[in-house]
Amino acid sequence: MAGEMSILGSAILALFLAGYLGQQYLPPPKPRVIGLDLGTTFCSVGVFHPGVGDVEVIGDEEGRKSIPSVVSFTPTQVLAGNEAQELADSSPQNTIYDAKRFIGKVFEPEDLEQESARYPFKVVYNNGSAEFLVSTNHTFTVSPEFIGSRLLLKMKKMAESHLGVPVQKAVISVPAEFDERQRNYTIRAANLVGLDILRVINEPTAAAMAYGLHKADVSNVLVVDLGGGTLDVSLLNKQGGMFLTRAMAGNNKLGGQDFSQRLLQHALERVRQQFGVLPIQKEDIHSLRQAVEAAKLNLTLQSSVLLQVPLHLEVGGLGDPPKPVLFQETITREMFEELNADLFQKILAPVRTVLEEGQLEKSEVDEVVLVGGSTRIPRIRQIIASFFGKDPNTSVDPDLAVVTGVAIQAGIMGGAWPLQVSALEIPNRHLRKTNFN
Numbered sequence: 001m002a003g004e005m006s007i008l009g010s011a012i013l014a015l016f017l018a019g020y021l022g023q024q025y026l027p028p029p030k031p032r033v034i035g036l037d038l039g040t041t042f043c044s045v046g047v048f049h050p051g052v053g054d055v056e057v058i059g060d061e062e063g064r065k066s067i068p069s070v071v072s073f074t075p076t077q078v079l080a081g082n083e084a085q086e087l088a089d090s091s092p093q094n095t096i097y098d099a100k101r102f103i104g105k106v107f108e109p110e111d112l113e114q115e116s117a118r119y120p121f122k123v124v125y126n127n128g129s130a131e132f133l134v135s136t137n138h139t140f141t142v143s144p145e146f147i148g149s150r151l152l153l154k155m156k157k158m159a160e161s162h163l164g165v166p167v168q169k170a171v172i173s174v175p176a177e178f179d180e181r182q183r184n185y186t187i188r189a190a191n192l193v194g195l196d197i198l199r200v201i202n203e204p205t206a207a208a209m210a211y212g213l214h215k216a217d218v219s220n221v222l223v224v225d226l227g228g229g230t231l232d233v234s235l236l237n238k239q240g241g242m243f244l245t246r247a248m249a250g251n252n253k254l255g256g257q258d259f260s261q262r263l264l265q266h267a268l269e270r271v272r273q274q275f276g277v278l279p280i281q282k283e284d285i286h287s288l289r290q291a292v293e294a295a296k297l298n299l300t301l302q303s304s305v306l307l308q309v310p311l312h313l314e315v316g317g318l319g320d321p322p323k324p325v326l327f328q329e330t331i332t333r334e335m336f337e338e339l340n341a342d343l344f345q346k347i348l349a350p351v352r353t354v355l356e357e358g359q360l361e362k363s364e365v366d367e368v369v370l371v372g373g374s375t376r377i378p379r380i381r382q383i384i385a386s387f388f389g390k391d392p393n394t395s396v397d398p399d400l401a402v403v404t405g406v407a408i409q410a411g412i413m414g415g416a417w418p419l420q421v422s423a424l425e426i427p428n429r430h431l432r433k434t435n436f437n
């Protein structure tokens with residue numbers, strides 16, 4: 001009897017061993033579920049490789065790991081991503097961006113008139129929803145979820161060409177503040193291009209997962225997401241492996257664009273001081289805008305940069321033919337920080353609010369996670385670190401933290417060994433976001 005048991009035992013052991021060796025020596029299975037970050041300004045797609053246990057963010061034809069969330073219409077084509085972005089200057093009225101701000105939202109006609117004034121394309125009202133008016137060879141309207149679907153299709157194709165297999169299943173992230181209707185319309189966008197959404201997760205939860213916090217011994221995680229135009233702060237509480245969003249606050253009008261704008265104002269003032277006139281040509285303003293944007297990015301790593309921008313100025317007096325001049329100006333990191341000091345301080349207001357609403361002392365926050373390109377700015381990291389008295393988690397690229405977390409969730413949904421810990425989210429339907437504008 002004992003012998004039979006041990007034979008059976010050995011057989012089971014052998015089976016396990018075969019399975020284990022199989023894991024080791026067979027080519028690892030292809031990921032079957034992709035993770036999608038459909039962002040307001042950029043989108044990314046990632047997968048979890050079960051064999052190595054790594055997340056891979058998939059690049060486009062040129063290896064870029066995020067594509068602009070832009071869709072452009074021509075008489076013959078619908079373009080998405082970089083190709084669409086390239087048409088933004090020549091065909092602004094048919095190049096749609098920011099569609100995520102409209103998806104699944106209920107509007108009054110007056111709201112949309114205001115919104116439409118902010119964009120080079122037309123936003124129109126249709127029975128409570130927003131639509132975009134496109135005029136190529138004929139005039140038609142498209143829905144925000146259609147725009148979303150074209151971006152999702154682009155990412156689906158990027159994943160398929162990289163993995164060499166068709167992809168039908170995905171996990172997608174949405175802002176924590178999205179209500180059920182916005183979530184449904186996001187799912188509908190994916191369904192339009194044949195993607196079955198296995199789970200929708202909140203962006204801050206995804207960012208926390210990118211740092212492995214779903215497996216770590218933490219209870220309170222604060223996520224600061226500072227992008228091009230918006231700030232979102234979320235307080236997450238982990239209860240038995242599940243994340244609950246306890247409080248949200250933010251500022252819809254604070255982000256990288258504002259910091260660049262301050263730098264542009266400064267550059268314009270310096271042009272006026274050096275040459276006595278301001279640039280008036282559209283191309284000159286455009287070149288200056290691009291130069292300060294590049295300078296802002298460089299100042300993250302360097303302590304000073306030299307702006308050099310060829311301009312065309314009416315230096316001989318108003319009405320004189322414009323003469324080419326070279327504008328040169330050194331910008332130090334310190335100057336950049338001074339120009340934006342008041343804006344940087346505004347970041348702390350929603351941080352304080354979520355702590356109050358979550359009834360938590362700042363010392364009770366176990367980890368602080370930074371998301372969004374603007375959190376690379378050294379001064380912003382400093383302000384957050386000194387507020388909490390500890391360093392934030394920054395080892396994951398802040399532009400890819402969300403897609404990294406979504407890809408991990410996609411790996412879990414795809415049954416990828418050896419990940420067993422699933423990060424469920426407890427829905428919090430009564431939560432409202434506090435906005436500082």
Ligand SMILES: *[C@@H]1O[C@H](CO)[C@@H](O)[C@H](O)[C@H]1NC(C)=O
Nearest residue numbers: 105106107126127128129181
């Ligand atoms: C308008 O919206 C309502 C509610 O969402 C819906 O019941 C109705 O069918 C819609 N009407 C049209 C013409 O689409």
Ligand SMILES: *[C@@H]1O[C@H](CO)[C@@H](O)[C@H](O)[C@H]1NC(C)=O
Nearest residue numbers: 074075076077135136137138
């Ligand atoms: C669109 O219009 C242009 C010129 O008006 C014409 O050359 C082109 O064939 C048209 N394209 C389609 C798809 O109808």
Ligand SMILES: *[C@@H]1O[C@H](CO)[C@@H](O)[C@H](O)[C@H]1NC(C)=O
Nearest residue numbers: 179180181182183184185187
């Ligand atoms: C969202 O979709 C679910 C499932 O299809 C449905 O039961 C629910 O009523 C929808 N909610 C809203 C607000 O559209």
Ligand SMILES: *[C@@H]1O[C@H](CO)[C@@H](O)[C@H](O)[C@H]1NC(C)=O
Nearest residue numbers: 291294295298305306307308
């Ligand atoms: C920023 O850095 C890049 C590469 O490090 C360099 O090519 C570029 O000229 C710099 N731009 C400015 C404005 O300093």
Ligand SMILES: *[C@@H]1O[C@H](CO)[C@@H](O)[C@H](O)[C@H]1NC(C)=O
Nearest residue numbers: 211212213216391392393394
């Ligand atoms: C970041 O997160 C990890 C958990 O994965 C933690 O061990 C680490 O101490 C955190 N903090 C910093 C500053 O990196």
